[in-house]
Amino acid sequence: MKLTQISDKELLQAYVHGNEACLEMLIKRHKRKIFTSIYLIVHDTYIAEDIFQETFIKVIQTIRSGKYKEEDKFIPWVMRIARNMSIDYFRKTRRVVMVTGEDGEDIFSRLEINETNREDEMILNQTQKTVRKLIQTLPEEQRTVLILRQYADLSFKEIAKITGVSINTALGRMRYALNNLRKMILEKELNLQ
Amino acid sequence: MNSTITETEVLRYIYGETNPEESKAIREELKKNYALKCYHDRMMETKNELEMFGMEPDETSVNIILEYSASHHDSLEHH
Numbered sequence: 069m070k071l072t073q074i075s076d077k078e079l080l081q082a083y084v085h086g087n088e089a090c091l092e093m094l095i096k097r098h099k100r101k102i103f104t105s106i107y108l109i110v111h112d113t114y115i116a117e118d119i120f121q122e123t124f125i126k127v128i129q130t131i132r133s134g135k136y137k138e139e140d141k142f143i144p145w146v147m148r149i150a151r152n153m154s155i156d157y158f159r160k161t162r163r164v165v166m167v168t169g170e171d172g173e174d175i176f177s178r179l180e181i182n183e184t185n186r187e188d189e190m191i192l193n194q195t196q197k198t199v200r201k202l203i204q205t206l207p208e209e210q211r212t213v214l215i216l217r218q219y220a221d222l223s224f225k226e227i228a229k230i231t232g233v234s235i236n237t238a239l240g241r242m243r244y245a246l247n248n249l250r251k252m253i254l255e256k257e258l259n260l261q
Numbered sequence: 262m263n264s265t266i267t268e269t270e271v272l273r274y275i276y277g278e279t280n281p282e283e284s285k286a287i288r289e290e291l292k293k294n295y296a297l298k299c300y301h302d303r304m305m306e307t308k309n310e311l312e313m314f315g316m317e318p319d320e321t322s323v324n325i326i327l328e329y330s331a332s333h334h335d336s337l338e339h340h
Contacts, residue, residue, distance in 0.1 A: 103318040120318045124326040199314035239269045250307045
């Protein structure tokens with residue numbers, strides 16, 4: 069069977085048993101969503117690259133120490149590590165005022181503070197810039213849910229837990245986020261296709 | 262009888278968070294509820310447009326991770 073046809077869980081099990089190619093496949097499969105969600109938090113490609121590497125190094129270390137127990141939820145677990153790494157980055161650099169949620173880890177009120185640098189503007193193509201700007205115009209609560217669901221691939225249940233609200237509230241915020249984005253796209257007559 | 266399927270359920274369906282029974286009920290409802298079908302289509306379109314914003318790490322980052330993993334291969338076999 070080709071690696072592309074194997075589930076994440078099976079790839080992980082094979083990696084644990086020494087098949088390095090399976091790790092490569094897992095990264096290839098999910099690198100876009102993991103990297104994008106990191107970038108949307110830190111807004112700096114170089115820092116995002118570092119956090120992406122550190123995330124997977126921690127993943128490898130945890131797996132090899134035998135501490136990983138959530139084999140059927142691999143990607144949400146990796147996304148949580150990436151999110152915590154991003155929080156650590158903010159704490160170390162002290163670039164922002166700490167605003168904490170119920171679990172003390174709400175970093176999303178800081179998304180606007182960390183402006184994209186000029187080099188990043190050159191790297192992003194026009195469509196990416198447009199979409200990113202539209203996302204940034206959303207109210208913070210809506211933007212948080214959107215990033216976590218759309219790019220970090222967390223479930224609404226997980227988002228509710230992280231942000232300290234009910235699932236219905238998380239779903240409601242997502243509905244408003246998508247509706248608002250839809251309106252903005254139509255108002256600006258954007259053609260993203 | 263009025264349907265209990267709302268836009269919230271459709272949103273969960275779009276993001277793959279409904280169980281097979283719920284998904285089936287939603288698909289049936291979408292066939293006969295024009296307003297809900299329009300909502301579904303609009304949200305799907307927006308979701309797809311958002312997916313266009315995606316960035317990938319540099320290949321160097323991926324190689325660093327793979328090299329780290331390969332160079333620590335022995336420790337994996339001890340567990």
